[in-house]
Each structure stands twice: as structure tokens, then as C-alpha cells.
Amino acid sequence: MMDLSVTIAGVRFPSCVMNAAGALCVTREELVALGRSRAGAIVTKSMTLEPRQGNPEPRYKSFPGGSINSMGLPNLGYQAYAQLIPELRTFQKPVIASVAGFSEEDFVTIASAINACRPDLIEVNLSCPNIPGKPQIGYDAEASERLLKRVRKVVSVPMGVKLPPYFDPAHHEHMARMLGRVEVDFLSLINSVGNGLVVDSETETVVIKPKGGFGGLGGTLIKPVALANVRAFWKLFEGRLPIIGTGGVVSGADVFEHLLCGASAVQVGTVLVEEGLGVFERLETELGALLRQKGYPSPEACRGKLKEL
Ligand code: RRO
Numbered sequence: 068m069m070d071l072s073v074t075i076a077g078v079r080f081p082s083c084v085m086n087a088a089g090a091l092c093v094t095r096e097e098l099v100a101l102g103r104s105r106a107g108a109i110v111t112k113s114m115t116l117e118p119r120q121g122n123p124e125p126r127y128k129s130f131p132g133g134s135i136n137s138m139g140l141p142n143l144g145y146q147a148y149a150q151l152i153p154e155l156r157t158f159q160k161p162v163i164a165s166v167a168g169f170s171e172e173d174f175v176t177i178a179s180a181i182n183a184c185r186p187d188l189i190e191v192n193l194s195c196p197n198i199p200g201k202p203q204i205g206y207d208a209e210a211s212e213r214l215l216k217r218v219r220k221v222v223s224v225p226m227g228v229k230l231p232p233y234f235d236p237a238h239h240e241h242m243a244r245m246l247g248r249v250e251v252d253f254l255s256l257i258n259s260v261g262n263g264l265v266v267d268s269e270t271e272t273v274v275i276k277p278k279g280g281f282g283g284l285g286g287t288l289i290k291p292v293a294l295a296n297v298r299a300f301w302k303l304f305e306g307r308l309p310i311i312g313t314g315g316v317v318s319g320a321d322v323f324e325h326l327l328c329g330a331s332a333v334q335v336g337t338v339l340v341e342e343g344l345g346v347f348e349r350l351e352t353e354l355g356a357l358l359r360q361k362g363y364p365s366p367e368a369c370r371g372k373l374k375e376l
Contacts, residue, residue, distance in 0.1 A: 113167035196231065
């Protein structure tokens with residue numbers, strides 16, 4: 068089996084495929100299971116100040132081509148994750164703590180306390196699409212800059228930002244200029260494509276309950292959006308800011324496409340929820356075989372090597 072390890076912001080990952088925040092990573096049991104699995108890291112559910120039940124069910128549904136969710140940040144609260152981090156650190160892989168909040172103050176409080184537990188990295192989630200009445204911070208560059216500058220001051224481990232998808236080069240450029248003024252160590256791209264609507268024509272209904280059926284889209288159908296965002300930020304930072312690609316990874320070939328666009332590693336959400344923890348070994352096998360067949364000795368060897376016509 069090919070060595071699929073990678074290094075991001077100075078941290079070694081034993082495999083370049085890990086879970087996406089939100090996917091099978093809320094409870095202690097789920098996080099320990101990720102630790103025991105072939106996942107290349109343990110990424111936590113985005114955490115808030117207080118424990119949360121999240122939105123009413125049904126709040127996740129898969130369909131041919133992807134998934135829609137409006138979970139509403141169900142999580143144990145940051146103090147529970149702070150307590151869990153020492154145990155999670157005993158697995159031979161990085162721990163990435165995903166931090167969220169409902170105000171700048173929340174993010175700073177949580178990031179500061181979690182940083183003290185020394186996760187290997189912190190991912191600041193600026194892109195939850197599912198809180199009624201709360202727009203995604205990542206769609207407001209000025210608010211994002213204010214928040215990130217405050218969080219950066221209290222975080223000493225490598226700090227990354229989880230961004231929503233953008234759909235215009237002007238937005239990529241505006242965000243990249245902002246991120247250049249904040250010392251971020253990596254990017255996670257992309258969160259779900261927010262506020263999609265899935266309709267069941269049989270029952271003539273929406274398929275999830277919160278927000279009248281609107282929710283974040285994931286899975287195969289968002290892959291081109293994810294690849295475009297990975298590629299756009301890779302180019303804007305001239306390959307000097309590590310990117311974790313998320314969106315539409317179902318096969319080893321999908322991982323390879325993210326790597327070609329500039330990702331150093333990838334995360335899996337929908338396919339992990341649908342297939343379970345065995346997905347990590349399958350993707351390693353598929354990616355290893357594909358890289359070997361193409362003559363690439365490692366994931367790093369093909370990073371960013373996408374050819375243009
Ligand atoms: O919990 C959620 O509803 C959720 C979050 Br925080 C997020 O960042 N992305 C998503 O698709 N769902």
C-alpha cells in the first residue's frame with residue numbers, strides 16, 4: 068500500500084483522507100471510532116458555548132447525487148470537547164477542533180479554551196448555513212476579518228478557516244485579500260452549498276423539516292463547486308497556503324481531482340455518513356492504485372498539477 072501521508076501547516080497526517088466536520092463526529096463514541104479507523108485525522112463537530120440538540124428532525128436526507136442537511140449545530144458544547152481532546156490525542160493522528168459560535172465573543176472564548184487543550188489544529192467554521200436568522204459569516208468579508216483577527220490572537224496551534232462556496236472570482240479575490248491580512252495557516256474548502264431545496268414529487272413535500280426544507284447540499288452534486296473553490300484559492304495564494312478539499316469525494320478519483328486542483332488532503336462528509344468508517348480504507352486503496360498507475364509516488368507529487376487547455 069502506498070504511503071498516503073501528508074503534512075499540513077507542519078502537522079503530519081498518516082493519510083490524506085479524513086472526516087469532514089459534522090460527519091460522525093459529535094459524540095465521544097463517534098470521535099473514538101474515528102480515532103480507531105483509517106481516517107487521517109479526527110475532526111470534531113463544530114462546537115458552540117452551550118450544548119445543543121440542534122434543529123428538529125428530519126434534518127438530514129440523502130438522495131441520488133448527494134445530501135441535504137439542516138442539523139443546526141447539534142454538539143456537546145465546547146467544555147465537553149475540551150475534556151475529550153487529551154483522550155483523542157492518544158490516537159496516532161492529528162485532532163482538528165472545529166470552532167463555531169453565535170457571536171465574535173463566542174468564537175474567541177471557545178478558541179481560547181480549546182487552544183489550551185492543544186488540539187493539533189483548529190478549524191474556524193465561518194460557514195454554517197443552517198441557523199435560522201443567522202447569515203453565514205463567510206459571506207461577509209469584513210465581519211470575517213474582524214472575527215479572525217480576534218481569534219488569531221488567542222490561537223497558537225495552526226489555525227484554519229472553513230469557508231462556504233463562492234461563485235464569482237471577485238468574491239474569491241476579495242476573501243483572499245482579507246485572508247492575507249489574517250495569519251491563517253490553512254483553508255478548508257468548502258462547507259455545504261447553502262440553502263438548497265430538495266423536493267419529493269411523490270409526496271409533494273420538502274424532505275427536511277427546518278427552515279421550510281432549505282438546507283446545505285453535499286455529495287457528488289457539489290464536487291465541481293468544491294474543485295473550483297480549491298483551485299481558485301490555490302491560484303490566488305500561489306500554492307503557498309495549504310488547502311483541505313471537501314465536497315463530492317466518493318471515490319479515489321475524486322480525491323485525485325481535489326489533489327490536482329491544489330488540495331493537500333480531503334475530507335468526506337456525505338459518503339462517510341452513507342457508507343460508514345470503511346470508506347477510509349476503500350478510498351486509500353482506490354487512491355493508492357490510481358496514483359501508482361499514473362506514476363505519482365505520493366499525494367504531494369500531484370498537488371496543484373491540473374493542466375489547463
Ligand atoms: O450543523 C449544521 O447544520 C451544519 C454546520 Br454547523 C455546517 O457548518 N455545515 C452544515 O452543512 N451543517
